[in-house]
Amino acid sequence: MYMGSHILGSKTITDRMLCSWIRCRRKAWLDQNENTHKKVWSAHRALQLDHQHKSLEGFLSNSPQKGIDGLKRGAREVVGVRLRGLTSLGFHIEGHPLLLQKINGNSFWGKFSYIPITVRQGHRITRENRLSLAFWGYLLEQFQKIEVKYGLAISKVNNDLEVEKIILTKKTKAELLDSLKRINKEICKEDPPALISDRKKCALCSWKQLCDEKANQEGDLSEVNGVGAKRKNILQEIGISNLNELASTSPIDLSKKLSKYGEAHEKIAPQLISQAKVQSNLIPKRLGEKIILPELKFAKEVLIYDIESDPDARHDFLHGFILLRRRENGEWSLDDAKYKPILNIENNNEKAILNKIKHRLKAFQDIPVLHYGETELLSFYKLAKRHGENEKEIKIMTVNFIDIHARLKRGWLLPLSNYSLKNVAQWLDFRWTYKGSNGARALLWWRQWKRSVEIRNRRSNKLEWILKYNRDDCIATWKIAEWLLNEQ
Numbered sequence: 001m002y003m004g005s006h007i008l009g010s011k012t013i014t015d016r017m018l019c020s021w022i023r024c025r026r027k028a029w030l031d032q033n034e035n036t037h038k039k040v041w042s043a044h045r046a047l048q049l050d051h052q053h054k055s056l057e058g059f060l061s062n063s064p065q066k067g068i069d070g071l072k073r074g075a076r077e078v079v080g081v082r083l084r085g086l087t088s089l090g091f092h093i094e095g096h097p098l099l100l101q102k103i104n105g106n107s108f109w110g111k112f113s114y115i116p117i118t119v120r121q122g123h124r125i126t127r128e129n130r131l132s133l134a135f136w137g138y139l140l141e142q143f144q145k146i147e148v149k150y151g152l153a154i155s156k157v158n159n160d161l162e163v164e165k166i167i168l169t170k171k172t173k174a175e176l177l178d179s180l181k182r183i184n185k186e187i188c189k190e191d192p193p194a195l196i197s198d199r200k201k202c203a204l205c206s207w208k209q210l211c212d213e214k215a216n217q218e219g220d221l222s223e224v225n226g227v228g229a230k231r232k233n234i235l236q237e238i239g240i241s242n243l244n245e246l247a248s249t250s251p252i253d254l255s256k257k258l259s260k261y262g263e264a265h266e267k268i269a270p271q272l273i274s275q276a277k278v279q280s281n282l283i284p285k286r287l288g289e290k291i292i293l294p295e296l297k298f299a300k301e302v303l304i305y306d307i308e309s310d311p312d313a314r315h316d317f318l319h320g321f322i323l324l325r326r327r328e329n330g331e332w333s334l335d336d337a338k339y340k341p342i343l344n345i346e347n348n349n350e351k352a353i354l355n356k357i358k359h360r361l362k363a364f365q366d367i368p369v370l371h372y373g374e375t376e377l378l379s380f381y382k383l384a385k386r387h388g389e390n391e392k393e394i395k396i397m398t399v400n401f402i403d404i405h406a407r408l409k410r411g412w413l414l415p416l417s418n419y420s421l422k423n424v425a426q427w428l429d430f431r432w433t434y435k436g437s438n439g440a441r442a443l444l445w446w447r448q449w450k451r452s453v454e455i456r457n458r459r460s461n462k463l464e465w466i467l468k469y470n471r472d473d474c475i476a477t478w479k480i481a482e483w484l485l486n487e488q
């Protein structure tokens with residue numbers, strides 16, 4: 001039996017259970033059976049709730065009424081309704097729809113009925129959206145005695161509210177019942193399901209820490225850098241079940257076995273084995289002998305560039321730069337590093353922001369511009385294109401851009417499961433000013449700061465936190481570049 005578990009006694013399945021199960025079966029099980037103290041706060045979850053709140057606020061015409069009484073009275077919009085019912089399979093279900101909206105129809109209540117509303121996160125309708133609507137619709141039908149044929153998925157994107165009608169087909173309802181049947185079976189098992197194959201999804205989950213520990217202890221294949229969900233399945237299919245087994249496989253043998261899954265898998269076999277070995281013996285490995293950062297050999301200055309964005313709003317709200325100078329004795333020192341941010345608060349004059357960045361780049365036109373990952377180059381390229389810059393001009397402005405992440409991956413294998421800025425810089429003992437800060441938390445601070453300005457017309461100190469976080473990202477980029485310089 002799993003440590004700390006107390007197996008669910010009741011068979012009531014809730015909408016929250018359903019959503020967790022759709023994201024990850026293990027999550028649904030842990031939510032029910034594991035000690036909640038092992039959960040960690042997730043900035044991603046806070047961002048989702050913030051988006052949900054803003055979308056609902058944008059959708060509501062007036063203050064909604066509350067509970068079953070609101071439904072009885074025929075209120076236009078109703079929140080806080082708890083619906084309980086029974087499935088055709090004989091077990092109990094319970095749901096708390098986010099919002100119900102009145103439409104025409106002859107229901108148990110009178111000449112009106114209700115449909116459920118869900119909030120879309122990101123740009124696409126998900127299975128979670130469809131099945132949540134189907135779940136609430138199924139319960140509503142039992143209450144109002146009229147079929148619920150559709151629901152709405154809403155999402156506030158920038159200042160626009162997007163509303164999409166989701167038809168609840170027979171197929172969706174059948175999928176819901178099948179899912180409920182499976183949840184009912186799985187949730188009562190003694191041991192939790194395996195880790196999700198696509199562990200990128202774990203970034204959003206409050207059980208991440210617990211699952212990371214398990215993956216690490218067991219040498220789960222998803223821990224090997226370069227092994228995603230698909231490759232993990234393939235490796236398991238050919239009989240490799242953990243990191244140590246991968247590390248001790250012969251490259252020729254693995255290439256041969258992977259060849260039937262395509263050239264890309266076949267070619268990457270030796271690299272996967274080397275990566276697994278590095279993670280197993282914890283010793284970094286140099287790849288080739290080529291100098292990794294030749295541009296920095298005689299450089300007297302470098303500019304470090306890092307962007308903070310709100311991806312849902314497609315808004316790069318901060319372009320941070322640090323100028324670093326080499327001392328006369330040849331050493332680089334952060335002591336007199338100058339941080340110069342360009343803030344794009346309103347996102348209503350991109351051209352002016354572009355001109356500021358161009359001005360900055362021109363002022364330091366012959367010096368290397370270091371950034372981590374492709375975001376900075378891509379964002380600048382797209383911004384310049386949107387404002388009519390031609391390819392040749394853009395190329396001149398970006399010719400000195402150096403992607404430290406790409407250079408690192410070309411030159412080294414590290415004993416790390418991923419090569420993100422946070423992971424690599426922390427491995428080099430760099431610490432961010434605010435413990436536990438990351439891109440999602442910075443985005444949350446940004447949205448909270450914007451809201452504090454909009455609602456209370458009062459500025460919180462969260463913008464300062466963001467600036468500090470962005471400055472730390474620039475310094476972390478430098479720390480990795482410096483390590484590459486010292487080790488090359």
Ligand code: SF4
Pocket residue numbers: 023024025026027028030194195196199201202205206207208209211212
């Ligand atoms: S951390 Fe990942 S594997 Fe663990 S419960 Fe969450 S989504 Fe599932």
